[in-house]
Amino acid sequence: MALDGGLLVRHRVPFSNEDSRFKRGFNRIRITPMAVFWTLITFILVIPILLFLSVAFSPRLMSQGHQWFTLASFKPVFSGAYGIALLHSLIIGVIAAVGAMIIALSMAWLVLRTNSPARILWNTTIFALFLAPSYLIALGWQRLFEQRGVLEIMGLHVEPIRNLLYGPVGITMVLMVKGIPFAYLVIANAMRGLGEEFEQAVRVHGGNRLAAFKVMASLLMPSLFSAMAIVFAEAISDFGVASTLSSVGHFSVATYQLYQGINSIPVNFPVSAATSITLLSLVIMAILAQNRALRGRSFRTLSGRTRPVTITKLSFLGKFSTSTYIVVLLMITLGIPVFGAISASMLDGLGSLLSHYTINFSNYSRVLHSRFLRNPLIYSTEMSLITATLAVGLAAIASKVLTSARNTRSKKFVDFFLLAAVALPGIVFAIGYIFTYNLRFINDLGLHIYGTSFLLALAYTANALPSTSRSLVGNMGQIQESMMDAARVHGSGAARAWIDVTMPLIARPLLIAWLLTFSGTLLELPVSELLYPPGSPPVAVGIELSLAGFDYGGGTAIEVLSILWALVVVGIAFFLFNRFAPPGWKRLGNQR
């Protein structure tokens, strides 16, 4: 197993002759970053997932039934109806992933490699796009296209589009829209590390712009697959969007069965676990496809001599058409959830423009004093800061393992469990945590971590690790390891070499990964709801409780205020980076 990711800090401690056997053994033990990494991966990712899945075969193992071994929980999974639902999930996942990747790639190129005037709009709103909850995206679409919705009030005949929206097309589209910001950040990070020399080489050898674009796309393959893998896994684990938009279209997805098991009384975890195993089979297919596409190729393009790129100067028509594309995309990705938020939190009346209505901020002024806002938001912010820092540290190592040139067992292992953590809905992941850390024998050892902020932070970290790692894979895959070797040959220790050589190359991607994790954690619900310490609800739980009390306006207002708060943190982080980071850290992705 290749465990050395280039980050090992090895201290070989000499032992004296008179040491005991135990002492000698102890002295040989090395506590390295990789050992800590594998320990954490095992405890925060592998064991919780495996314990949850195990109840499909052995309900008694986790006190979920009487049988030590049974396959009965797979019975619903082998029905024809479920097979169709699983196929639906697969198709939705593939289309959402490929669609999000293509749109994100085109946006990254327009924003980073052209002088399209509207690119500034995209750059300033990308984190707002990322923060838009799928609930508000789906709500916005509904409010536009529903019967007597905004578009019908405007006199447009939208029934055919509505029929498409309430079904597979709408579900896929919303999930694709939700995936675009993440895919963009992953691909844009990698594109920043791709100097101009490759495009120039194509053009020198007679290739046209399209050929140059193809070469660039090929070199970005690790990041493209990373983006697709996460969007795919997110899409197949979705339940909220599908259940909202399939109610009229009667379209089934695999997670429906999973939630049925969880929501039944008594709760039927074995069936949910069996369903989860089928979802993971889709993940294995995704990993196989990725490995097949990337096998045996090197994408190491990032070195100290990576050249700043030259911006493509667009004609007037080019500027107009690309700006139109960006603005339309922004209207869809950001405008629609914003409309959903306005409809739910600021529109007095019937929540639509159907008849008399007023727009006001009464819900916002009311929730400023709500017990669901202030303390929960402070607590969530603290937890998100801790989680983002932990997750980025682990993700830097995980992405190094994932971009290893050799297709080792450790690489496959990390790849599978990282994607599994995304493909399993958050509630399942949280249940795995309860199974693991509420075991009586662990309590008997004096470890009472269930119901503490410590466990919540670990679960958040594990939950965030897949997307955080994947957001770094593109950059990590580009770094030429000879630079680290050169630094070590010249006397730098491993840590020093990493800080001096690698850090400047990935500082901005690390910052973006940190912000991604911070933003994603702040409003995380399923893990929060099951694992928060008694008496300290995170803000997502506060929102949920408001909505559950039929205070839809107040709940949405808290959600919007939390998003705005996250954007403030993002703004502060970028300001601090631009103001205080060493110049070398900001060089990557420079344009000329």
Place this chain on the structure above:
Amino acid sequence: MRINSFKKSVSIAASLVFAAVGLSAQAAHAAPITINLYEAIGYAPDEIKAFNASQSTYQVVDVGGSTGPLLAKVAAEGTNPAWGLFWADGDTWAASFDTNGNVAPLTFKPNYSSLGKRLAPKNNAFAITGSTVMVAALYNAAKMTTPPATLPAMLRTKYKGQIGMNDPNISGPTYPFIAGLMNQLGSEDAGKSYLVQLKKNGLVVNDKNGPTIHALEIGQINMGLVQNTAALAEIIKFTAKPVAGFTPKILYPGRPTMMPSSLAIDSKRPAAEIAGAEAFVKFVLSPAGQSILASTDATVNSDVLCYPSIVGTTPNKYVPALPTAYQIINPYTWGPLQSEVDAWFTANIRTK
């Protein structure tokens, strides 16, 4: 790196992690005896605050959430439960807890009203803190001038495509409605047959109360079968700020089901905690605890719109009279059927 040294590295690192965790966890558990209340009741935090202020022996800690995830949490905790009290709408979950021996019966007899007595379990296994109606038919009187007042009337073609309901797989309170439907129609099959006919008559299924009520607001449907507290919240909202063309009103087709809110004590906790949990139950059912129902603003906390279960309690000012005819279903009979009925609903109503 050799595998052996890797294993040792892992074991040492794990030991360090757990040692650190243990220290922090022990510090966290140095607090006095506390009782975790898992609750999905909007006014529970007010009850907790009042109870904790009323005495110094026990400290109830709030773990609020939605009923479904909280029940999943309890199930995941298995034989090592962390909850001391569980309080949520419905009683099928409480009956299931009782059947599995997970609740400590009350050692006192609450002073139930006649409605409370009918809803309470005979073995006093858990407390009934109030009840709501499943379902209320919330309709737009501005558009539906002659709403269907009976179950057969809802099948008439003149109401085709005008009625909506929630999905029991997502909306917890909807199962008691379906179970009640089956109960009053005589059998599970009769209830299923009725729902299939309703479906043929254009029944619109949404996730839960919110989307169903929105469908009513925008005129997609003209009658939504929802929990009566959600319907009352809608009426309160539009009575305060009327909108032309939308006049929400409530009626109860057939015999609606009274759905209690249940408060149960975990039997697996130490005796001292069980005593504290029972003290909390007593407080909730006491005049001081019950007064919260009337004093809380129902416009921001609709759970107080329940029918009290205790003699002498003044209901919230927005609570209307009880339906003239209603039924109470046996949670011990209907609870175990929920998984099968929900799955049937998915296959035959939701996704067809």
